[in-house]
Amino acid sequence: MLSSTVVELPLRSLPVETNDVAQQCLALWHGMGLFDRPKVGWLPGLPLPYQKFLELIFDTSHHHVDAIVFADPSRTSVLHDLRAAPGSMLVPIIDLTGRATDFADVRFDIADRDSWAQTARRILDFRERRRQLGPAFATPAAPEMELLAHSFVSGRTLAAQYSASIPETVCYPGYPPARVTIPLAEGLVRRGLLKKTFFDRLHECGACGSRRLLVREECPACRSANLHEVALLHHYSCAALEAEDNFRQGSALVCPKCRKQLRNYGKDYDKPGVTQVCRQCTAASSEPEIGFVCLDCNARADGQSIRCTDLFSYDLTDNAIALLTSHVKPLGLRDLPTSLTAAVDRLRHNSSHLPLAILEVRYEAQDVLCETRGALVFEKLRTLFIENLANNLGDHEVSLHIGNDCEYLLVNGYEASTFGRTQRLLQQCEDVLSDRLRPIVRVLARSRRGKS
């Protein structure tokens, strides 16, 4: 029998019964349909203390792996980067440390038979779903396609979660860090492959982008948080309305405006409420302002100037699942959006004989913007640009299709003047943006009679 006093993991030395335990584990897996020892890779490296045991139940000699075993004994390793390892998106991460929680797909503990079964089940689930992936996704190359395939294979949505340990303060357990995941996910939303649901609206530092902010009430005059509440005093005869402190002279109340002494509450004066007085600059105000201090860079901001960002969770759409499990080869022209190839097919099948053209719109400023302002800023600008473009097409003979890093216009009835008109339209759509995207258009494909 297995007893937890015999094998304690992690970190104790291996017991003599290791071999027996390994045999029990393998027998259980066999009974569940996991016939071969799972091929695994180690994160960060082979964990020497219990290497012998692990080598009995896992096959560690392959490059193509079934799972990644997270076994970093250090308490400081960053869980948000677990999925940063290349090739880790289509296999489960098995947590040996007991501290990876949601960031891993399953926890494995030698002393816990249930965890053996859960581990086998996860490996088998991932295998089964990998099998359902179409050929285009079996070895996905583009990072956004990897993200999509991972969501399908792991059965996990991109569920946002607060995380105080990183400046973004949000993470998507099981996925790459938010700074990587969000721009990819936003691109996939635009293409109709993910749908998003609101998670929260967070404020962020204008100087460093951190969302770890201190929120407090501040003096509107000097922005100090050193406020204290005092009673307001109203002198009837001269209409002075000031903090009680300003009337106080020893035990007497003397009006600072008219110098009369106040004697009878209700007759000479009353106390209509309280006010906040600043100990820094002595200014009084009945409504202090909200201010923010960045905990990462100390920058300050007030409620008017602070930047807000909406954050979302993401989930696969039916279109995405259809695309992921499609075993039909996409149309020849590279990785065109499915909406575009479908529209081309439709035009081919109806009797239109108008010349057809596919125009491609790329952004010359993409690299520079991503480098200087960040991928998310670029994606936001691009979203606005696309919105402008869609609003201004207005023409039933032109349809817009969103690609991975470029857009496509399908023109039914292409003529000599179309190109110049399109260039002017793109110009007009970017003129209203805060930064220049420098859209460039080119003719990707053309036909005389509705064939591309």
Ligand SMILES: [Zn+2]
């Ligand atoms: Zn900051």
Ligand SMILES: [Zn+2]
């Ligand atoms: Zn007075």
Ligand SMILES: [Zn+2]
């Ligand atoms: Zn002040």
